[in-house]
Amino acid sequence: MKMALSLMLALVTTTALTEPLPVPKPRGPAGSCPHGYIPSGSYCTPSPVAADAIAKPPNGSCPWGWIASGSYCLRNGRARL
Numbered sequence: 001m002k003m004a005l006s007l008m009l010a011l012v013t014t015t016a017l018t019e020p021l022p023v024p025k026p027r028g029p030a031g032s033c034p035h036g037y038i039p040s041g042s043y044c045t046p047s048p049v050a051a052d053a054i055a056k057p058p059n060g061s062c063p064w065g066w067i068a069s070g071s072y073c074l075r076n077g078r079a080r081l
Contacts, residue, residue, distance in 0.1 A: 020046040023053050026071045034072035051075045 022043040025031055033039050036050030044053070052075040056062060062073035 020050045020052045022046065023055070023072065032070050034069040034074055036074070 022040070022045045023034070023037065025033060025039060025042050025044050033044030034050075034053045036047050037044035037053065038047055039045075046053075053069070053072045054066070056068065056071050056073050062068050065076050066073035067076050068074075
């Protein structure tokens with residue numbers, strides 16, 4: 001019983017820690033939030049279905065496993081590493 005409770009607690013804690021975080025909103029008139037994110041002041045807040053987002057690298061290419069969305073790269077799918 002203790003083992004099952006510990007496993008459930010670890011799973012809940014891990015799931016809560018892997019939710020996408022808010023990202024800074026790009027500056028300028030063309031600055032928009034990535035797909036699945038909602039503007040909130042100077043940040044883009046993730047919706048419940050949002051994927052992780054990172055700023056697009058200076059070379060303009062997203063890393064493997066990420067897709068472009070405006071000035072950002074979104075993790076392809078909801079899979080976590």
